Amino acid sequence: MRILLVTAAGAHVPWIVPLSWASQLAGHEVRVAVRPMGVDAVRGTGLVTVPLGDEATIQRAQSRHQGLAYRGTPRNLPGNWFADPGLLDKDLRVNMALRLLAAAEGAAADAVALAESWRPDLVVYDTVASVGLVVAAAAGVPAVGHTFGYSFGFDYQGEEELWTAYRRLFEPYGLDPVFPRFLVDPCPPALRDPHRIPWAPMRLIAYNGPVVAEDWLTRRGGGPRVCITSGMTSTLLDGVVARIVDGAEKLGAEVVLAVDHRDRAGVAERPPAVRIVESYPLSVLAPTCDVVVHHSGVGTGMITAISGVPQVVLPQSTSQDFWADKVERAGAGVAVRDVEHADPDALPGVIRDAVETVLDDPSYRERAEEISRGNAAMPTPATIVGLLEDCAAGADVRSSPLLRTA
Template sequence: MRILVASWPGYGHLLPMVPLIRAAQRRGAEVLVTTGADLAPVVERLGVPAHRSGLTLAESYARLPVVVGELPAAEQPAFAARHFFGAGAVDRARDIADLVAGWRPDLVVHDTLELGSATVAVGAGIPHVTHGYGPSVPGTDAFARVLGAAVAEAGLPDPVPAVLAAPYLEPCPPGLHGPDPEPWQDIRPIRPNAGEPGGYVLPPRDRPIVYLTLGTVVNQNPEAFRAVLEGCLRHPVDIVATTGPDVDPAVLGELPPQVLAAPYLPQADVLPHCTAVVSHCGAGTMFGALCHGLPHLAVPLGADQPANAAALAASGAGLVVTPDGVAAGLGRLLAEPSFRAAAERLAAGAAAMPTADEVLDGLVGSELQDRAAGLR
C-alpha cells in the first residue's frame, strides 16, 4: 500500500501527522511525504522519503503583492486564502501531478491548508483525507471557498467540496473546540501527541521548570521574545527556552543561569519535567502541553494563535496575555490550582481519543475503497 502525506512547508503542519506516518509504517505501507524544499530535511530526519513540491515558506511570503499584516484585519483571511495558500496549492498540485503519474498512491493525507495534493487526488479519483493540526479557526468554511476558487481560476479542479465531504482527522480533544461549527461532514477523532522523543536529557534543575517558546514562524521577533522572557524571570523558576531552528539564542542577549536556551529541543523530552508552558499558542505547543496536563500562558502573536488561545482560555487550562502581561499572568498560572486541574482534564480527554493506528485501520478498510470507487 502506498500513502502520500502532503504538508504545507511549516513544522506545525507536518509534525501533527507524524503519528499517522508511524502507524502507516507499522502496517508495512510505503510512505512518501511531499512538501517544500525547506521542510524536506525535517522529513528526511524522520527517516521518511521526501518529495519536494511547490514553493518554500520564504518563497511563498516573498511573492505576495503586499505584506498580509499591513492589510486591515478583516481583509487578511481572504487575501491569505487566495494569494498564499491558494497560490501555493496550485504550485504544489502541478508538482504532485507529475509524481502521481509514475507513483500512484492508494491514499493521500494532507494537512488542513495543503490542498494541492487534494486537487490532484480529486482529479485522479484517489481517496484523500484531511489531517487537522489545531482547533478550527472561525470562518474556516469561507476561507476554504476562497482558496478553492483560486485553484479553480488556475484551471484545476476546485478540491474544497470533496475535501469537506472526505474524512477529517480531528486532533482537538473534547473541551478545546472553538465556538464555530466544523465545516467537515465526516469528523474522526485522532489522539494528539507531544512529538517524538529525541534522546535529549534535561540537566537537573532545583526549581520548577517553565518551558518557553514562540514557535517556528513568529519567533523572529527578538524584542517580543525578550519581553516574554523578562516576565518569566520575575518568578522563582528555571526556564527552558527554544528560539526556533533558524534563530540563534544569542539574539536574546546575555542570559542568567536559570535560563537554558537552545534553537530546538524535542518537546517530548522537555515537557515531562515542566510545571507550566509559556508560548505563542501554536497548535503543536498547545497540544504538547495539554498531553502532559500542563497549564499554559498564551501570548498569541498572529496566524491561528488568537483562536487557539481563546479556546484554551475557555477550557480553563490557561490564560491569554500580551508580552507585557507575562509576569502577572504566570504568577496566576503558578499560584491557582484550577489551571492545572483543567489541563489535566484535557489530558485525560486526549488520552481517551483513538490512536493513529486505530484511525488508520478505519481509513484503509473497505469503506475507503468503496468511496474511492465512487470517485472514479
C-alpha cells in the same frame, strides 16, 4: 497499499508525522510530498520525501494575494473565524482562500506527474496544502484532510469567485474538482471546534525527532519550574526575554529558556540560575514544568496542553489570538494581550503576575490535566490507519463509529 501524505512546510510538518509513521508501520508504502522549503524537515523524520513545485514559483503565486499576513492583519476579526471563515469580511476571506489555492497552483503540475508515476491508493493532505486534492483527483483515489483543530473550511462551492478559482486548480489537467471524504483531527477534544464535514478525532502524539533525555529533567529544586519559549514562528519578544526571565526568577522559580538553534546566538550570556536548552523537544521538557510561557502558537500550545501543563500565552498576531482564546475558554491558562503595544518596561511585570496567577491557582493545572486525559482517550494513529484502509478499499465509512459530525 500506497499512501501519499501531502503536508505544508514549516510548523505544519510535525502534525502529519505520527499518522505517516503509523501507516508505514502498518505495512503500507508511504511517501510525504511537500513544497521545496519543507523537504529538509520531512526528510529529517526518516520518511520518504517528494518535493512538489518550484519554491520561487509558489511564492510568486502567493504574493498576488494578501491573505492572512502574519503582521498587519486586523486584530479585531469576529468570533472563531478559523473554524468558520464565513465570519470574515468577504474581501479578506476570498483573499485568504485565493492565497492557499495559489500555492497549490504552483505545485499542481508536479502533483499530477506524481499521481501518474507513483499511483497512490489514498491521499491524506494537510488542509492548508490544497495541492493534495489535485493528486487525489489525478490518481482517481479518495482524499482525506488532515487538520489540527481548524481546517480553513472555506465554502468553495458557495461563493462564485472561490468556486471559479477552485475549479481552475483542476481544469488545466482535465480533472474534475474533488473534496475530502472526511478529516483527521488530532486536536484534543476540549480545544476542538466542529468541522463542516465529518471528522475522525485522533490522539495527538508529539513528534520529537532525536533527543537525549538529560538527567536534569527529573532533578527538581524547591521552586516551580517555568519554561519560557518563543516557539518556531515568533521573534517579537526577543528584546524583553531577559526581563521576563528576571521576573520569573523573582517568584523563586527555576527558569528554563528554550530557544531554537537559530536564536541561540541572540542569548549573549546565560542569566544567573537559568538553564538554556537549544532546539529541545517541548514534549519532553513541558511535562517536567509547572507552567510554560510562550508566543501563543498552536503547536507549542497543543503540546503544552496534552502534557497537562498550564500556560501563559503572549499572542502577537491574529492567528495567535485564536489560540489564546482557546486557552482562556478552556481554563488552561492566562493570556497577556497586546504585548506588541505594551510598555517594554512594564511588560515583564505583567507577565510575571500572569505566571504567579497560574502557579497559585490549582484550577489551571487541573484543567490542563483534564485536557491531557481527554487527548489520551482519543483513537491512536494506528486505529485511524484502519479507517484509511477502509476508505481506500471503497467502503462507505460515513457510518464508522470513528467519525464525528457537527
